[in-house]
Amino acid sequence: MQTFKDYSLSQPILKALERLGYEKPTNVQKQVLEAFGKGEDLIVQSQTGSGKTMAFALPVCEAVDWEKRYPQALVLTPTRELALQIQEVFFKVGRFKRIKAVGLYGKAPFGIQQKELKQKTHVVVATPGRLLDHLAKGTIQTEEIRYLIIDEADEMLKMGFMEDVKQIIEALPKKRQNLLFSATLPKDIQSFGETVMHHPKHIQMTPEKVTSRQVAACCYPVEESEKMQALIRLTQAENPECCMIFCNRKVGVEKVYEDLKAAGYACAMLHGGMEQRDRFKVMADFKKGYYRYLVCTDVAARGIDVKHVTYVVSFDVPEDKEQYVHRIGRTGRGKQTGKAAMLITEAEKVFVAAIERYIGESLEQGQLPIENNVQMQEAFKEKMTKRIDMPSPETEAIHQDILKLHINAGKKTKMRPVDIVGTLCNLPGICADDIGIIQIQDISTYVEILNGKGEKVYKLLQKTPIKGRMRRVSKVERRD
Helix, strand or coil: CCCHHHCCCCHHHHHHHHHHCCCCCCHHHHHHHHHHCCCCCEEEECCCCCCHHHHHHHHHHHHCCCCCCCCCEEEECCCHHHHHHHHHHHHHHCHHHCCCEEEECCCCCHHHHHHHHHCCCCEEEECHHHHHHHHHHCCCCCCCCCEEEECCHHHHHHCCCHHHHHHHHHCCCCCCEEEEEECCCCHHHHHHHHHHCCCCEEEECCCCCCCCCCEEEEEEECCHHHHHHHHHHHHHHHCCCCEEEECCCHHHHHHHHHHHHHCCCCEEEECCCCCHHHHHHHHHHHHCCCCCEEEECHHHCCCCCCCCCCEEEECCCCCCHHHHHHHHCCCCCCCCCEEEEEEECHHHHHHHHHHHHHHCCCCCECCCCCCCCHHHHHHHHHHHCCCCCCCCCHHHHHCCCCEEEEECCCHHHCCCHHHHHHHHHCCCCCCHHHEEEEEECCCCEEEEECCCCHHHHHHHHCCCCECCECCCEEECCCCC
């Protein structure tokens, strides 16, 4: 069995993988790592939960030149949530190589993104619309981009982004390596890939039957008027550690959310009509285990990785057959197992038939619990009063031995990265390898000190001038 050490990965990347608890690559990661090193363009078809984000983040982090100032890799993705998640993966994988990934997406302040891009940036993760805005205003440099990754290409097509993607490609250097990832490969996507790529290699992971991989799926015929009661019976009987409930539209999400709250559920909701900062906060809190139930539209079904989800319920049958696969792919991730349920009315059976044809098997039909007994209800109530017992988060492991410092000087006092690096490297026992990401803002500078030397640097800077003056230096408390 191959491990990540069998590939040409540098020590900083391997150190990050070890901290994150990753030892062996998945099948898609093996194939992409091998092909990427040969400089080949790739069209990769791989189902949700297969580890494809890491499949492109690893070789890109390995390949980028830390010394270069402008972006060398561009990742295009359809949704803001997915852009944020991919940015996090690059941050974690490239932590000890000091890779900086910037996320560009709508409903976030343009000016802040512009300032980020003025700093040294290695990777840009963007939604097409916001990236076109930056290109139009000249706030992003593309001449050094050597790697283009198009993620969730089939979703890009459905959302009408492919023309935007073509326009973006026109602004990129001709000499680059292209990687396209998609859960499905409709003809339009294959044709697009062949057009913008140079003799691409196709990597097609054999899809496992979705209900037999690690997810036990079942459907329950109900009357429309009985759906809410059926959901309560099911979830109280299963009493899952963590559950996602999918509705087709935001009106349905809001109704189910209010009904569950009234029934005593610790829950939150997520849909495209919410403010972006609220959507990000909901996902962040859900990942941290602050509540057990998330009621959402399919905005949360694509690529969102929450490892502790054990149960997925389709309150509405998805009208798009492919969304069924993405919904149940939110559980049974990695080596975990999970369960999925779908509530079906007579009017929705036509969509179920399309799903069964698509996945190549009939969905098992179950029988709803007739009535939840007192013991079930008490067990449910007890679980609602407790926060999820979360394993140590990856961010905790990746931040180990790293201290972030704040210096009360920035661009307005002409502070430069070279001033920070020069000062730190003159401290006894400190070298360039101990210095992480430096962010210089208008009146503040943030610098990460690696290798467990943060406390030492913090104490020394209390009596060491930076750029000829004493500066106030303080520790930054982490909130992630």
